Amino acid sequence: MADAPASAHLEHLLTGLNDPQRTAVAHGDGPLLVLAGAGSGKTRVLTHRVAWLIGSGHARSGEILAITFTNKAAQEMRERVEVLLGHSTRSMWVMTFHAACARILRAEAPRLGYTRQFTIYDQSDSRRLVKQCIEELDLDIKRFTPSAIQHQISDAKNKLRDAAAYSEQVGDYFERTVADVYALYERALHRMNAMDFDDLIGRTVDVLRLFPEVRDRYRATFRYVLVDEYQDTNHAQYELLQQIAGEHGNLMVVGDDAQSVYGFRGADIRNILDFQDDFPDAVTVKLEQNYRSTQTILDAANAVIANNRAQMEKHLFTELGTGDPIVVRELDDEHAEARYVAGEIERLVDEGLSRSEIAVFYRMNSQSRVLEDTLIRREIGYQIIGGTKFYERAEIKDAVAYLTLLANPQDAVSFQRVANTPRRGIGQTSLSRVLSHANTMGISIWEAAASPAEVPGLGAAAVKSIGRFMETMGALRARSDDHVPVGDLIDAVLHESGYYDWLEAERTIEAQGRIENLQELVEVAREFDATAEEGEDRLDVFLQQIALVADADTRQDDSGLVTLMTLHNAKGLEYPIVYILGCEEGLFPHSRSIDEGSIEEERRLCYVGITRAMRNLTLTSARQRNVYGAATYGMPSRFIGELPPELLDREEARGGWAAARAASIGGTAPRPRATSWAAGNTSGAPAPAGDTGGGGSWRVGEDVVHAAFGEGVVTSVEPGGVIVVRFAADRSERKLMAEYAPIERRG
């Protein structure tokens, strides 16, 4: 492709960009890696790049495949590109990995023995099916939990290992069992004409690998491929990109290895770390200028992430100035923590800030509860991002399952979901009989249920109930064949299945809410009907589309609400004021992560959290916290210890923890367990208790015992009361606050 003609329009696409951004946007052909630090304007680079490719004549919009991880990001990218170009980009594929694959598979799945009506199972559907497979194999469900096995299977699929490949490399008994379930699960999925989320990627790779003519067609079509959040891709997605863009190499990936926080779902950070090895002629551009945060916040982020080993060198800077110190507060317990944050929010709002400028992050969803109570009591409006999503609500899943069954009668999971919802006398036993009859006869569950009298072992009552149910479903199916609008179809389903009647009969507020949710679903469908192209497969398209939408009821900006969410959900967002709660060892980093050795991912999560803040950042920890009803005691997170002290405004709660404890629980209360820090010091003053050897001046070489980490030796004494101890058990070196850590001199 010839060099771009220098036109005024192209210049306009480059103005206002810094040098590295410009280099990335105006990159010619060939692989390009953009290492985009937090807040460095990566979306800007991506959108300008797309516009530049079109504006410069490198590509027409139908030749661009731009991939994101969320629908929201895809939508935003498309909108911004359209603004830059000044025209619509309908022919451009700007969508998630899963949506792109679903679209390819709608066209190509028949090659793999699926129909175009294939159903997409979400995690919970898939888990049900896994569970059934476990039961079918007569395995001990307590030992082989559906979620653990599902995780294993998903893991394998993310690595493109099918059931056969998986069973070849199994080690222990558990894995061998997983292999059996995996094989059965795969057969079941195929028989039901269904795919799980992982299959969408994997089956697409299958098609491209098995049918070179198909692969060549997509290669020729997508001459330029762009990928956002590349650090979150898994191996299957990597391979997909190789298949489509590996040859022409016009692949631009944008990401930040420091923000890879989805390893537990299969994301493989090596994809981004090894990009230059995969594409030796790749151009790498680093975006290190941050347009979001103060230098103090960036220094903190840089300092924390510097403790990770595997990473690409980056150093964020800004021209926005130093800003305020980072506030670190240690509170007595989670209630005090919540009161502190609520009080600060009140103060800020009094000063004129909008609540929508404030966000509170935490590691676990369950942490929101205490804060919510406090916010409600103080009448501070808030919204929570995450939690149960619209399409995960039971009533929505029920309605969608009815529709899915109409579109794909092979789908036994949906069948079993709706057959007795609302209750109509078709119990689990009967359902199992129908299912196993279908399996032995080699017919679909729909066909089996259509002649209930032939199912062995069914009682007369069950035969009658199933007959009546199938009569309703048959009538609905006939209607769906007539291409009625999807909205009308859902309405008919909800009325004729008795679903509305059932909810109305409940006469509770919850049921009323469910009815409203269902009406919203009808509304969504009507909107779809209004925009969708006429065609006989509207229902299929609708179903496959909503299967891939997870954030229908997410965040609205500017609603004057404080925003609460997990750190994971915070990725990609920014707020002027940020609070990170629960910065305690065991909670953040989470003890499971510590056990599993994924500390670096936790640290990246911390990095993500810190870099969301624009102006003010506060980290809080609690000395005591109720976890699942039992008091636990944690010391401040190591991540706090990794923050340069000179950046901090750090204060402990008045009186010190021991005094607070003594005051709140009285002298007769049991002492904290041995794992608590400074156990044994109940004397009142904040911990410099010389008598236990917990305080005083430490010297390098001294032997210590830590309540949680065991025996170790002091390897360094640092300013600010920090000592570095190397522990014998795992040879790890940890920084500890000598004054507060649960350590004693050994000997």
Place this chain on the structure above:
DNA sequence: TAGCAAGCAATTTTT
């Protein structure tokens, strides 16, 4: 078959 109580486990989750 359905409803209730006891038992048990318990990160994070873009699709």
Place this chain on the structure above:
DNA sequence: TTGCTTGCTA
């Protein structure tokens, strides 16, 4: 502590 699954009883 909560929320879900399981097993027992009507």
